[in-house]
Amino acid sequence: MTDASLHKKGKSLLALDARTKKRNAAEARFKGYGIAAIAVSLFFLVALLVTIISNGVPAFTQTYVNVAVTLDAAKLDKNGNRDIDDIKKVSTFGYKPLINAALVDAVAGIETELSDKDVGKILSASAPAVVRDYVIANPDQIGETVAFRLLTSSRVDGYMKGRVVREDLARDKNLDAAHLDLIDVMVGQGSVERVFNWDFVLGADASESRPEQAGIGVSMLGSFFMMLVVLILALPIGVAASIYLEEFAPQNRFTDLIEVNISNLAAVPSIVFGILGLAVFIQFAHLPQSAPIVGGLTLTLMTLPTIVISTRASLKSVPPSIRDAALGVGASKMQAVFHHVLPLAMPGILTGTIIGLAQALGETAPLLLIGMVGYIATNYPDGVASGFLDPNSAMPAQIYEWAKRADPAFYERAWGGIIVLLLFLLTMNLIAIILRRRFERRW
Amino acid sequence: MEDMIQMDRAMSTQQDIKIRANGVQVYYGENHAIKDVSVEIQDKTVTAFIGPSGCGKSTFLRCINRMNDTIDICRVTGDIRIDDEDIYDPRVDPVQLRAKVGMVFQKPNPFPKSIYDNVAYGPKIHGLAASKADLDEIVEKALRRGAIWDEVKDRLHAPGTGLSGGQQQRLCIARAIATEPEVLLMDEPCSALDPIATAQVEELIDELRQNYSVVIVTHSMQQAARVSQRTAFFHLGNLVEYADTDKIFTNPEDPRTESYISGRIG
Numbered sequence: 190m191t192d193a194s195l196h197k198k199g200k201s202l203l204a205l206d207a208r209t210k211k212r213n214a215a216e217a218r219f220k221g222y223g224i225a226a227i228a229v230s231l232f233f234l235v236a237l238l239v240t241i242i243s244n245g246v247p248a249f250t251q252t253y254v255n256v257a258v259t260l261d262a263a264k265l266d267k268n269g270n271r272d273i274d275d276i277k278k279v280s281t282f283g284y285k286p287l288i289n290a291a292l293v294d295a296v297a298g299i300e301t302e303l304s305d306k307d308v309g310k311i312l313s314a315s316a317p318a319v320v321r322d323y324v325i326a327n328p329d330q331i332g333e334t335v336a337f338r339l340l341t342s343s344r345v346d347g348y349m350k351g352r353v354v355r356e357d358l359a360r361d362k363n364l365d366a367a368h369l370d371l372i373d374v375m376v377g378q379g380s381v382e383r384v385f386n387w388d389f390v391l392g393a394d395a396s397e398s399r400p401e402q403a404g405i406g407v408s409m410l411g412s413f414f415m416m417l418v419v420l421i422l423a424l425p426i427g428v429a430a431s432i433y434l435e436e437f438a439p440q441n442r443f444t445d446l447i448e449v450n451i452s453n454l455a456a457v458p459s460i461v462f463g464i465l466g467l468a469v470f471i472q473f474a475h476l477p478q479s480a481p482i483v484g485g486l487t488l489t490l491m492t493l494p495t496i497v498i499s500t501r502a503s504l505k506s507v508p509p510s511i512r513d514a515a516l517g518v519g520a521s522k523m524q525a526v527f528h529h530v531l532p533l534a535m536p537g538i539l540t541g542t543i544i545g546l547a548q549a550l551g552e553t554a555p556l557l558l559i560g561m562v563g564y565i566a567t568n569y570p571d572g573v574a575s576g577f578l579d580p581n582s583a584m585p586a587q588i589y590e591w592a593k594r595a596d597p598a599f600y601e602r603a604w605g606g607i608i609v610l611l612l613f614l615l616t617m618n619l620i621a622i623i624l625r626r627r628f629e630r631r632w
Numbered sequence: 633m634e635d636m637i638q639m640d641r642a643m644s645t646q647q648d649i650k651i652r653a654n655g656v657q658v659y660y661g662e663n664h665a666i667k668d669v670s671v672e673i674q675d676k677t678v679t680a681f682i683g684p685s686g687c688g689k690s691t692f693l694r695c696i697n698r699m700n701d702t703i704d705i706c707r708v709t710g711d712i713r714i715d716d717e718d719i720y721d722p723r724v725d726p727v728q729l730r731a732k733v734g735m736v737f738q739k740p741n742p743f744p745k746s747i748y749d750n751v752a753y754g755p756k757i758h759g760l761a762a763s764k765a766d767l768d769e770i771v772e773k774a775l776r777r778g779a780i781w782d783e784v785k786d787r788l789h790a791p792g793t794g795l796s797g798g799q800q801q802r803l804c805i806a807r808a809i810a811t812e813p814e815v816l817l818m819d820e821p822c823s824a825l826d827p828i829a830t831a832q833v834e835e836l837i838d839e840l841r842q843n844y845s846v847v848i849v850t851h852s853m854q855q856a857a858r859v860s861q862r863t864a865f866f867h868l869g870n871l872v873e874y875a876d877t878d879k880i881f882t883n884p885e886d887p888r889t890e891s892y893i894s895g896r897i898g
Contacts, residue, residue: 440704510741514804516702518754518811519731528753529743
């Protein structure tokens with residue numbers, strides 16, 4: 190009775206009615222969904238990072254063996270006159286026995302069923318080339334015994350990193366379990382070491398049989414030059430186009446059509462831009478194949494809509510009162526735009542540009558079509574021009590290449606490559622954030 | 633006889649009439665916003681445009697410095713002359729016109745730059761200062777005339793957006809007069825200000841009358857009565873009545889004017 194009368198007249202504020210309860214429950218549910226969504230995405234982010242780091246970090250270290258190799262004058266310089274041309278005639282095959290002998294010496298006294306010839310399998314196939322390069326650079330060292338730090342083969346490296354175990358080698362013709370016993374002893378002697386792998390960060394790709402030698406450095410340069418092309422072309426063209434469309438162009442059918450097309454272009458699959466780049470830049474304009482300049486041009490086409498859309502959005506968000514103010518004191522339209530509107534829109538433009546560049550940096554599909562998935566083992570660009578024009582790869586294409594190859598050592602490289610790619614991206618973003626701060630602080 | 637008329641007209645142009653509008657029509661697309669307005673605005677006078685919202689008073693004001701040019705669908709016909717020069721003549725560059733006809737907007741809109749740069753921008757783009765010292769002098773003079781110098785002289789390089797609303801509006805007035813205009817258009821300059829700031833700006837408008845022809849659009853009839861000498865009443869795109877302010881507020885001729893000022897329409 191009292192309850193009913195309470196409801197009739199002034200409702201008590203202390204008791205919630207059914208409608209309010211329902212509303213509050215809906216609100217609480219909605220908050221719950223939001224938190225759940227964030228939790229799920231955080232879980233995936235953590236899972237992604239853990240996978241990338243645990244799989245990729247081993248690529249940044251590499252196992253080496255320290256061996257003292259006797260550079261036998263009788264074999265390396267048969268004439269004995271230290272003539273550099275004669276020394277060069279000895280190929281890497283001539284060096285192999287020397288290294289083998291050095292290894293056999295190093296493990297002398299250790300009991301093993303391996304033949305002397307087989308002991309050499311613990312080293313990378315690149316080892317003779319390293320020694321040969323040293324001898325050609327220092328011919329006066331012939332006859333001496335020199336300490337070398339030589340790459341181990343990828344399986345020995347995998348064993349050191351825990352990727353390869355003895356059971357894996359049962360049917361492996363490259364390495365036997367006996368080699369691993371030998372390595373265990375050499376680790377005990379202190380002649381095996383695992384050091385930071387600068388060659389992975391700075392070096393070039395290597396052939397399928399030498400994963401231990403492969404690096405991402407050259408394709409990083411390829412990506413860098415491509416990004417340079419994209420930045421130099423897409424930013425000014427995109428910003429100029431947006432300023433014209435937003436501030437100067439009349440509103441009519443034609444500009445509407447352009448607007449719709451730009452929005453559609455932003456949604457076109459990247460492989461379409463790839464085949465367009467192939468047709469226009471390579472088949473029609475005859476630009477060099479596989480060159481970063483072509484990759485950059487193709488990615489520019491892909492990035493332009495992103496930059497145009499974000500630039501127009503940030504121009505639109507500048508309050509019209511600023512334009513009025515500038516025009517009111519007698520600024521021309523161009524002065525109003527360049528002195529007042531553009532600086533205010535700059536942070537937004539930078540954000541759009543960095544999103545576009547990040548997209549371009551991670552793009553693989555268009556590169557497949559213009560041949561930027563080449564095998565680049567030695568072609569370190571030797572200057573700015575060759576950086577743009579010489580055949581190169583790009584980081585995502587290189588990662589794709591490695592992931593395709595059979596040897597699990599390449600799989601590790603692919604993950605490592607992803608870490609480098611992400612660091613490259615972070616650096617780019619960091620620069621953009623610093624620039625943004627600068628622009629914002631000016632007022 | 634004809635000579636007399638000619639002379640008479642020349643004299644009035646030189647001494648009195650600054651802006652002469654004749655048969656002005658403004659269309660926004662299909663919408664006929666200003667219908668055949670003819671008005672003569674005197675020099676060294678404050679002229680107020682009053683009327684209910686949407687009556688076209690701001691639109692007409694923006695015709696005087698061709699700010700309507702920036703609106704694609706806006707079309708202006710008729711004849712507006714300043715000092716007997718047709719401002720819609722194809723030879724007229726709106727940029728030069730706007731240097732001569734300054735404008736202050738409804739909402740204070742200082743540039744997001746320093747106080748100094750706000751005022752110096754106009755003189756800089758019009759090449760009015762030969763040197764840095766010149767520019768300093770122009771800025772100081774404009775800020776003094778804008779009655780804000782004493783408040784900002786110690787922080788000329790602080791951002792203009794950091795000032796209070798009333799200070800910002802006076803800064804905008806200082807910015808408008810820094811280019812030495814001859815006419816000053818004000819579009820509801822006090823509508824975003826509190827009463828104290830409004831009083832300061834009104835006082836300033838009264839002082840500006842010494843040097844400029846001031847045209848002010850206002851929603852407040854009291855303000856029109858306080859600051860203006862001549863008042864024009866607009867209604868639905870028509871200029872209903874244009875006379876001395878005293879006359880409009882005490883003895884209006886048109887019944888619509890009377891209804892508006894007595895609060896029955898609007």
